[in-house]
Amino acid sequence: MRSLKQLTPLGAIASGLVAGLVGTACMDTVRFVRQRRSGGERNVLRWEFAPVPTWQDATDPGQVGRRLIEGFTQRKLPDATAWPISTFMHWAYGAANGALYGVLAGSMPDPRWVYGVPFGALVWGSSYVTLPFAGLYEPIWKYDARTLAADLGPHLVFGAATGAVFRLLSTTCDTRQTHSTV
Numbered sequence: 462m463r464s465l466k467q468l469t470p471l472g473a474i475a476s477g478l479v480a481g482l483v484g485t486a487c488m489d490t491v492r493f494v495r496q497r498r499s500g501g502e503r504n505v506l507r508w509e510f511a512p513v514p515t516w517q518d519a520t521d522p523g524q525v526g527r528r529l530i531e532g533f534t535q536r537k538l539p540d541a542t543a544w545p546i547s548t549f550m551h552w553a554y555g556a557a558n559g560a561l562y563g564v565l566a567g568s569m570p571d572p573r574w575v576y577g578v579p580f581g582a583l584v585w586g587s588s589y590v591t592l593p594f595a596g597l598y599e600p601i602w603k604y605d606a607r608t609l610a611a612d613l614g615p616h617l618v619f620g621a622a623t624g625a626v627f628r629l630l631s632t633t634c635d636t637r638q639t640h641s642t643v
Contacts, residue, residue: 473631477623478556478560480559481557481623482552484558484622487618491615513543513548520551523546523548525595526547526549526550558623565580566624572624572631577623581618589604
């Protein structure tokens with residue numbers, strides 16, 4: 462008889478949330494470095510937490526958050542909420558995708574970090590499926606290959622980092638239960 466360690470569902474979700482936050486930070490690091498190489502002068506904090514003065518300037522995650530909140534409350538949000546909601550939604554989207562990864566990878570007997578790479582591609586692709594329906598993106602075929610590749614790269618980094626952190630957490634945390642197998 463050998464002993465097999467497996468994450469509990471809650472442990473997989475918690476580890477995935479943390480991994481998704483780290484993955485988001487890694488994805489943003491790639492984007493920040495690109496911004497600097499193309500002549501941008503903002504430091505990392507001013508870039509990451511750049512002001513969003515109006516809803517017209519809000520990011521796509523911010524726009525989704527705005528629609529969710531306005532739809533639920535039936536009230537128009539003021540421009541002053543564009544920055545905090547955009548920032549929150551960006552990080553919440555990464556964490557939520559990390560939690561989803563945790564559920565998927567946590568159900569595997571031996572989750573390897575490399576499984577995060579195709580997951581990052583899946584997250585990227587899902588944006589090009591869902592956001593056109595919301596009117597926030599054009600259909601994927603309207604973008605050139607260079608634009609798509611530039612957007613895909615950071616998502617692959619997100620996936621790889623999320624997979625690596627999840628792997629690390631799933632092998633070091635006490636969120637596992639032991640099952641005996643014959």
